[in-house]
Amino acid sequence: MPVTDTTATPITAGPAGDLEPRLGAVVQTDGTTFTLWAPAAERVELALIAEDGSQRNLDLAHTGEFWTGFVAGVGAGQRYGYRVHGPFDPSHGLRFNPSKLLLDPYARAVDGSLDFASPLIYDSSDGDSAGHVPVSVVVGDSEPPPPICKPVHWGETVVYELHTKGFTKLHPDVPEHQRGTYAGLAHPSAIAYLQELGVTSVELLPIHQFLTEPAIAARGLPNYWGYNTLGFFAPHAEYSSSGSRGEQVAEFKAMVAAFHAAGIEVILDVVYNHTAEGGFDGPTLSFRGIDNRAYYRLGDGGTMYDVTGTGNSVDTSHPQVRRLMMDSLRYWVEEMGIDGFRFDLAVTLIRNERHEVDLVDHPFLSEVAADPVLGRVKLISEPWDVGNFGYQVGNFGTPWSEWNGKFRDSVRDVWRDASGGVQDLAYRLSGSSDLYGDDGRYPYASINFVTAHDGFTLRDLVSYHHKHNEDNHEDNRDGTDDNRSWNCGVEGETDDPSVVALRKRQMANLMSTLILSTGVPMITMGDECGRTQGGNNNAYCQDNDISWFDWTLPGQWADQLALTKKLIALRSTHPTxxxxxxxxxxxxxxxxxxxxxxxxxxxxxxxxxxxxxxxxxxxxxxxxxxxxxxxxxxxxxxxxxxxxxxxxxxxxxxxxxxxxxxxxxxxxxxxxxxxxxxxxxxxxxxxxxxxxxxxxxxxx
The missing domain is CATH 2.60.40.1180 (Golgi alpha-mannosidase II)
Structure with a gap:
């Protein structure tokens, strides 16, 4: 690649004394202002990346905890990154290394991919990581999508959890170049299917810019689900059919506009609990090289304190980290038109500076509750993580709704004859007042689900007793063994008509229980028409037919689809x-x-x-x-x-x-x-x- 120009050129600083500037790249009439929060840095360079890969590095001016500067003639579409100078002392949590080209935490678009084979992506190397890592893209302001034509009250909500790529990758009516993209999801045929089904809200698996973990890439597999965020403001570029230099932003907004015109809300599954930089030995791509001690929870000797199972945990006890999250959430509502969020491993977000769960005084909870922008959207927590005291179903309080894992377990147990009576089922059928009725919340605080992306599909739940994850290349060790499933007497697919009939009845029982229970039902993509993953209960790395929606199924499983439509219509028609x-x-x-x-x-x-x-x-x-x-x-x-x-x-x-x-x-x-x-x-x-x-x- 061309040699990097390492000559630093000072540029005009932002207003002196401005302690809370707008972070990121802000396009103005005759140029762009760049601002980065990096309080412990000794020097920050802005690297402007040309089409041939060469760079022009410019020093930013230091103003309080921020580094800022205006560059004339730079506008939308410009690729850039940061080089942050400071001490490198990992044992004390300091991971500065100016040879690493860093992504702007506030980048609204990301271009490029990660070169997993390169040792230069790690801060243990002094080599320049440019050309081996994704980079930021300057994006100008644009009009947000129109709001939904009629707001959906919580009590009328029916959620459909889907994967942006997987839903339309095989759709015969979507133009081939748009399949698996935001434009594909906005296609009239895709939206018409959801309208006819009767759902009110789509919950998209993560669409924040994400990466595959190097260890997964080494097995020849991708991170398909997307729970490995790199950029909290950027729509994932791979899901854009039109380009990655900011075009993904416009395409995403057009998708939201199409859903809103159809009366369907868009809810995002968001992953603020960890980042794509992984554990102590993971790549240095952004946060680690900007302020490792602020962004991440650290243990003794600068080690990563992990309650997410991914190698790192974001430290929301730090006010600037919370500002990043709150700015991101407000951006997706105000600029991108989003109607709600589901927070992955939300308990991590309410751990204090001692890493303890704080459901009473954590500032993240109070800031969310007081925020006027977030007060008008739906907020859903996944109320657990993998740390001590991480299971907190029923404890988040207002204004939160929660994924009700107890509903899933109780309903599965009842229909596989393992419930020990009907007492717990009665609570789940009637809205789980034992979990949500003591803190001023309503039944719609319970997001009821029998299946989700993580685990068996509904068809697999009645077809497999054991997980079959061999395609993940982890010797079937990954994924839960607590499936609470029943294969109806035969493991896997069968032509036995009696077993097939029993499985269809069990699927009907589970879907009926879900939709007719008090609370908010969440249906997993394809459960309404017999989608199977072949017994894989952890298909996070399967970007193929295992995970994609098979559009021949609605015809093959017309009875299950008709039942689901009937159930949703009954629920919609009858307030009872x-x-x-x-x-x-x-x-x-x-x-x-x-x-x-x-x-x-x-x-x-x-x-x-x-x-x-x-x-x-x-x-x-x-x-x-x-x-x-x-x-x-x-x-x-x-x-x-x-x-x-x-x-x-x-x-x-x-x-x-x-x-x-x-x-x-x-x-x-x-x-x-x-x-x-x-x-x-x-x-x-x-x-x-x-x-x-x-x-x-x-x-x-």
Missing amino acids: LRQWHYFSGQPVVPGGRKDLSWIAPHGGEMTESDWHDGNLRTIGMFLAGDALRATDTAGNALTDSSFLLALNATSEVRPVVVPDASWAPAYEVVLDTSNSMVTEVEAGATVPLPPLCLVLLRAL
């Missing part, structure tokens, strides 16, 4: 099935029925002995439509049909008594996963409830 408030077990209107009644197989309400019967797998849930704590837009009290949800999670027919006429005179069967029930049932009748089935009856 998507309650915004917790149940009291009491009448809401004078003379009315209880808002919720639990019905035992004998037809009466559940008794204390019923609740403690560890062998009970059959239960009914009566939801009174005249007991809604809700109003329409004019403030009028809403009423709706009443419903009886009954499930039999045993492998035998269970005779159940329908509640007497004090609840309802008769019922219409609107959903039956066994497809064998009669269409109408009288009050007080004894009905043989088929094995392994869920039935929804509407009171007449």
Whole structure:
């Protein structure tokens, strides 16, 4: 590559005394201002990168904790990086090395890739890393996408978790050059599928600029999921069909605009808990070379303190690190049009300077709660990490909703006959008040899910007892062994019609339980039409047919797709099935029925002995439509049909008594996963409830 020009040229400093300048590259009329926070640095050079790879290095002026300067004639599309000078003393956490070309933490676009084979990407080498690492791109301001045509209330939300590339990589209607990109996801055919399904919100697996870890690349595999962020402001360039010199920003905004025009929210899965620089021996790409001691949690001797399982953990006890996160979040809302965030390993973000979980006084929680921009979007935590006391389901408080891992485990256990009764299931069906009802939150604080990107798909959950991750080249050691799955008697795919029928019924049971439970349902991409990963429960490194959406499946699994659409439509049409408030077990209107009644197989309400019967797998849930704590837009009290949800999670027919006429005179069967029930049932009748089935009856 051309020799780097190492002659430093001073450039005009920013306003003296400006302690909180706008960080990053800010395009102005006749040039661009560059500002970097690096308080411990002794010198900072801005490296402007030409098309031939040569560089012009310019010194930035030191103003407080910031280094800043204006460069005339530089505009959008200019590639650049930083060289930060200072002491190199890893045992004390200092990792300065000006031979490493560093990415701007505030870069709005990133160009180039990481040369995994080069030793120059590591700070143990004095060689120049330029040409071997991704670089920053100057991006000018532009109009944000229009807001969604009609905001989606939490109580009406149905989330669809998808992978930006995997959803359209095989889509036959999307132009080939756009498949797997932001433009592909915005294609009318892709959006029409989601509209017809009925979901209100897409949750995109990470789209912040990310990298594959060197150890994974050495196995010949990529990081497909994207949980390895390099740039918190930049849309991942690989998902752009139009270019990586800022075009990815425009294409991403156009995608958001298309979703908003269709009435669908865009939620981002964001990874602020760690970065792509990995552990102590990882590459130096940005944060490590700018201020290692500030950005990362360190242990004794400058080692990385890791509660994420990735080699490093971002230190949110530092105010400037929190500023980076808050600036990033606000940027994605205000400039990129995002409607919400799901925070990966969110417990890491609320650990204090002693690395302890602080759910009371951590400034990140208070700053998020007080922020007016973030106050208008959806906030979802993954309430755990891998450190001490890392499992915090139910503890985040307002304004957070949470991935409810207990819902997943309870529902899986019930349908595989391993639940020990129905007591825990009742909490999950009714909104998990035991987790979220004691801190002022509502049922939609519970993000209910049975599957997610991490683990088996729904089809694999009923087809495999063991993980089959051999394609990951880790000798099947990776991925969880706690799958709570049941293969219905045969491991893997089979042509046995009885096993296939049982698996389809189990999939219907699991999907029905998910969507009809109180809370916010989250459906994993393809679960509505039988997507399989061949038993791989950790497909993070499978950028191929294992992970991509197979667009022949909606036709092959039309029955599962139709069921999912029907369930979402029922939920959307009937407020009774998507309650915004917790149940009291009491009448809401004078003379009315209880808002919720639990019905035992004998037809009466559940008794204390019923609740403690560890062998009970059959239960009914009566939801009174005249007991809604809700109003329409004019403030009028809403009423709706009443419903009886009954499930039999045993492998035998269970005779159940329908509640007497004090609840309802008769019922219409609107959903039956066994497809064998009669269409109408009288009050007080004894009905043989088929094995392994869920039935929804509407009171007449």
